[in-house]
Amino acid sequence: MLDFSQTDSSELTARQRRHNQTRREILDAAWRLAEQTGIAGLSLREVAREVGMQAPSLYTYFDSKDALFDAMFAEGYRQLGEAVAEWTAQVGDLEPADALGTVIGLWIQFCQQSIARYQIMFTRAIPGWQPSEEAYAVSATEYQRMAAELEALGVSGPEDLDLYTAVASGLAAQQIANDPTGDRWVRLAPTAARMLLDDIARRRR
Amino acid sequence: MLDFSQTDSSELTARQRRHNQTRREILDAAWRLAEQTGIAGLSLREVAREVGMQAPSLYTYFDSKDALFDAMFAEGYRQLGEAVAEWTAQVGDLEPADALGTVIGLWIQFCQQSIARYQIMFTRAIPGWQPSEEAYAVSATEYQRMAAELEALGVSGPEDLDLYTAVASGLAAQQIANDPTGDRWVRLAPTAARMLLDDIARRRR
DNA sequence: GGCTGAAGTCTAACATTGTTCGGAAAACCA
DNA sequence: TGGTTTTCCGAACAATGTTAGACTTCAGCC
Numbered sequence: 001m002l003d004f005s006q007t008d009s010s011e012l013t014a015r016q017r018r019h020n021q022t023r024r025e026i027l028d029a030a031w032r033l034a035e036q037t038g039i040a041g042l043s044l045r046e047v048a049r050e051v052g053m054q055a056p057s058l059y060t061y062f063d064s065k066d067a068l069f070d071a072m073f074a075e076g077y078r079q080l081g082e083a084v085a086e087w088t089a090q091v092g093d094l095e096p097a098d099a100l101g102t103v104i105g106l107w108i109q110f111c112q113q114s115i116a117r118y119q120i121m122f123t124r125a126i127p128g129w130q131p132s133e134e135a136y137a138v139s140a141t142e143y144q145r146m147a148a149e150l151e152a153l154g155v156s157g158p159e160d161l162d163l164y165t166a167v168a169s170g171l172a173a174q175q176i177a178n179d180p181t182g183d184r185w186v187r188l189a190p191t192a193a194r195m196l197l198d199d200i201a202r203r204r205r
Numbered sequence: 206m207l208d209f210s211q212t213d214s215s216e217l218t219a220r221q222r223r224h225n226q227t228r229r230e231i232l233d234a235a236w237r238l239a240e241q242t243g244i245a246g247l248s249l250r251e252v253a254r255e256v257g258m259q260a261p262s263l264y265t266y267f268d269s270k271d272a273l274f275d276a277m278f279a280e281g282y283r284q285l286g287e288a289v290a291e292w293t294a295q296v297g298d299l300e301p302a303d304a305l306g307t308v309i310g311l312w313i314q315f316c317q318q319s320i321a322r323y324q325i326m327f328t329r330a331i332p333g334w335q336p337s338e339e340a341y342a343v344s345a346t347e348y349q350r351m352a353a354e355l356e357a358l359g360v361s362g363p364e365d366l367d368l369y370t371a372v373a374s375g376l377a378a379q380q381i382a383n384d385p386t387g388d389r390w391v392r393l394a395p396t397a398a399r400m401l402l403d404d405i406a407r408r409r410r
Numbered sequence: 411g412g413c414t415g416a417a418g419t420c421t422a423a424c425a426t427t428g429t430t431c432g433g434a435a436a437a438c439c440a
Numbered sequence: 441t442g443g444t445t446t447t448c449c450g451a452a453c454a455a456t457g458t459t460a461g462a463c464t465t466c467a468g469c470c
């Protein structure tokens with residue numbers, strides 16, 4: 001039931017439609033608040049106040065706070081999927097090094113766009129929480145899709161992928177921790193791409 | 206008052222010595238519990254129970270939970286300083302690439318040794334907390350020391366350092382998140398070192 | 411030795427959290 | 441209209457960090 005927003009609306013009664021709409025409002029309020037307080041600082045009572053409810057009423061729409069996190073997590077990965085699709089289209093006619101550099105830069109900016117989203121997707125910022133199996137499945141799908149795109153850019157095989165992941169996520173983490181609104185590490189994206197591809201070539205020899 | 210454990214004991218009254226000793230016990234209990242629950246899951250009441258006290262009694266030794274985190278943070282960086290000193294001694298007669306590879310590997314293992322320490326030092330795992338100025342100063346000192354050592358290994362200038370930091374911390378983050386007790390990313394340390402140094406050489410041309 | 415004051419410890423309490431329960435209102439369907 | 445389901449709320453529970461106030465313990469001084 002994670003992809004409520006994409007459910008075929010012709011099959012829905014007015015009641016179900018209103019239910020999904022309220023769910024949407026709650027999610028939006030949660031994202032808004034999490035952006036200010038950090039994902040771990042999210043408070044259900046504040047979310048409720050934001051949408052004009054009392055806290056227990058939220059339980060009509062989400063089984064628990066963890067379920068709300070689950071929905072946010074899956075939504076983040078769906079957005080990542082869309083972004084990746086855009087990037088690969090936008091990068092199709094570049095040389096591999098330029099293409100990879102662009103993708104890394106865009107990836108860091110995707111992380112910068114929303115700290116809350118970055119925190120829930122890529123860090124363990126929420127004490128005790130981890131995605132449910134359904135939510136995890138969404139993320140795994142997007143990872144596979146991304147891995148396929150990277151293969152086309154010359155990053156192939158598990159070792160290459162592990163190294164690429166470390167570099168890209170490391171750049172993003174440093175960017176967000178030390179220069180959240182700037183581009184100090186974004187600027188290094190082309191260099192990092194060149195570095196990775198050169199090293200892959202070296203190891204192939 | 207962060208370096209209580211290193212205060213000259215000849216100047217201390219029996220009472221102060223006992224005070225420091227109890228502080229030490231509390232810190233040890235905190236590390237032990239944080240290792241199980243994650244740093245963000247640390248509960249003062251549990252810490253108190255672990256040392257045979259009631260929660261409010263802890264406030265004789267730490268002004269707040271944040272002050273306890275501060276002490277742990279500074280202690281972590283002091284341990285890092287010791288470790289770095291050992292590494293550089295141990296690596297003195299290797300070639301730069303081997304030396305850097307070893308250092309990166311040891312660095313990742315240092316992070317693996319204690320998840321709680323890793324979380325408080327390098328992630329923002331604690332909602333709302335950040336190190337006090339005194340604690341931050343300790344970390345800044347160690348970073349400068351580390352930067353000096355890296356310079357000797359061929360990583361010089363702010364750009365090199367930024368890229369190195371991203372790669373090393375990225376490797377550690379992936380290791381801890383996806384294979385906390387294994388060596389899937391540790392094994393990549395020599396490759397990463399070689400990759401970094403080759404790229405630095407390329408950019409120097 | 412006994413007084414003084416600080417240090418250590420406790421219980422009680424407060425505000426805040428996520429969550430559950432039970433009932434009232436509202437919306438829907440017959 | 442009557443019956444059922446959904447929605448919403450107030451009260452309450454357990455757990456959290458923290459404070460206030462009282463009691464004990466203990467070192468130092470006349």
